[in-house]
Amino acid sequence: MPGAGAAVRSASLLLRRGDEGLRRAIAAHLRITRGIRAEAGHIVTFSGSMQGIVLLTQLLLDSGGRAVVEAPGFHGIRRAVEVSGGVPVPGFVDGSGLVPQDWDARLLFVTPSRQYPTGAVMPLARRRKLLEWAAARRAIIIEDDYDSEFRWSGRPIEPLKALDREERVVYIGSFSNTMFAGLRLGYAVLPPSLVAPTVAAKALYEPLPAGLLEQRALARFMALGGYARHIRRMARLFGERGRILRELLPRLPGGLFHPQPGDAGLHIYARWLRGETEFARFRAAALQRNVDFRDAALYRMQPGEPAACFAFSHLDESELIEGMRRLALAWNDVQNEA
Incomplete structure (x- = not known):
């Protein structure tokens, strides 16, 4: 037919x-x-x-x-x-x-x-x-x-x-x-x-x-209406985790990072405040401490200032605090190498 x-x-x-x-x-x-x-x-x-x-x-x-x-x-x-x-x-x-x-x-x-x-x-x-x-x-x-x-x-x-x-x-x-x-x-x-x-x-x-x-x-x-409720609930949860990370990052010894302002999303972009060579050494030391963050160089088409992206949605408060403790130890490792 x-x-x-x-x-x-x-x-x-x-x-x-x-x-x-x-x-x-x-x-x-x-x-x-x-x-x-x-x-x-x-x-x-x-x-x-x-x-x-x-x-x-x-x-x-x-x-x-x-x-x-x-x-x-x-x-x-x-x-x-x-x-x-x-x-x-x-x-x-x-x-x-x-x-x-x-x-x-x-x-x-x-x-x-x-x-x-x-x-x-x-x-x-x-x-x-x-x-x-x-x-x-x-x-x-x-x-x-x-x-x-x-x-x-x-x-x-x-x-x-x-x-x-x-x-x-x-x-x-x-x-x-x-x-x-x-x-x-x-x-x-x-x-x-x-x-x-x-x-x-x-x-x-x-x-x-x-x-x-x-x-x-x-x-x-x-x-x-389940999706809208889910978004509201997760936004509250991720907002609290983002707030904690944003407060902890500037407290790292050595004045290492400046988090960019933001009120949304699932990661924080932070500018590195020290030298490029130190950034590479710090990232390597952090990996040795089982802490990983993304090098923002991945997203550039041209050379630029060092920066990092810290994802936080998968981490609870205790894990965020532990991650910052390990980053502080990683910076101490870098200083001891110098």
Whole structure:
């Protein structure tokens, strides 16, 4: 029956966007929490937000095309541009996030709500300048809102997507941080013109969407209010852990780190206040004491001042205190070597 065949194809196309119930739940959640007037039909789910970023990069970037990436910024995005045949253009970051310029590019990646890795929050004036740039250049902005759900004080500034009146912004979100890392589930809120090309491109990699059972379970969890309660509870917990770490870091002997201000997220970015050679020796000594932190050099495109990223969401108060005790011992080890 011809009509039946068309109905099956239509259902298959809708399924490739992700579970409809989950897309509706995401749209409702974003309207309430982020001020984004999202429609379920403009949302596409992915097996993790990084899958969505890579696919959209391949879709939007021609070979040799230029894409602005934050510097410092998430190295996975820079790598996505490179493997797509594009040229990463470093966008300078200061204490207020990405500094707008008139870049010669048609694609820009940005983390305005909580810059990765520094945690800087982009002010409203800068957000508007980015939108003006996108309109003038007929460019697309991919806004990665990777962990700003966990905010423990103040009210967030509206995302770029909420300010976008010309459908220039793709908003990327993820459940891997908010639920658990094993749940590889992300989504994109797309301009209407990008929905069909994105779904078609996704079908090449994933003819049938993965994790439909998990998607439906999450949709039910969100619809019943469980997800919102979970976020509020975890934000309180992580906020307390972040507060403890932020208080302990400046107390390390030797005046080693200056934590950057922040009121959201799951890690603290801290500038190293001593020499570059001492930083390398301190990190090695910390590893010997079974304490690990990320060297922020991983996120740079050019040399810069030493800094570290301290993740804290997986540690309780006693573990944070013990970690700081071991870091103090590690610094003592460095001093004894001198």
